[in-house]
Amino acid sequence: MLNKLLGFTLVELMVTIAVAAILLTIGVPSLTSIYESVRVNNNITKIHDIMVFARSQAISYGTEITVVATDGSNWKSGIKVTTADDKELRIIDAFNSNDSLKGNVDSFSFTSEGMLSGGSSIEIIYCPSGKSANSKSVIASSSGLISYGADGSSC
Secondary structure, X not given: OOOOOOOOOHHHHHHHHHHHHHXXXXXXXXXXXXXXXXHHHHHHHHHHHHHHHHHHHHXXXXXXXXXXXXXXXXXXXXXXXXXXXOOEEEEEOOXXXXXXXXXXXXXXXXXXXXXXXXOOOEEEEEEHHHOOOXXXXXXXXXXXXXXXXXXXXXX
């Protein structure tokens, strides 16, 4: 009686590894774009939420609240919300080093009525890996209304 050996032959293992390599080669680039898309959505939501927070704090406490880049001019370095006497209320840490953020101002403030103190609207654009095609933006109108802007804004 011959005992049958259980297992895989060398040829079967090589074919399996070759098929797995081909599938990974096809699948990894699409996973990168999914990761980028999720990162953009998460970060633009953070920016939207911190702007809504700043406006609600201005209304709730009847004082001017400022939203500013952490280092003063580069939005990519992070965003902080401060009171008129420079007390920090909330901070978003620096964003991904490959991404870029562009704002039409370096800082802006909400009045105690919830309106922008400068009178003109504010837009912050988040560009993953510097690509305009996947960018998203947040807009604060002069009346203080905060909304998501159009996708694909210029970086």
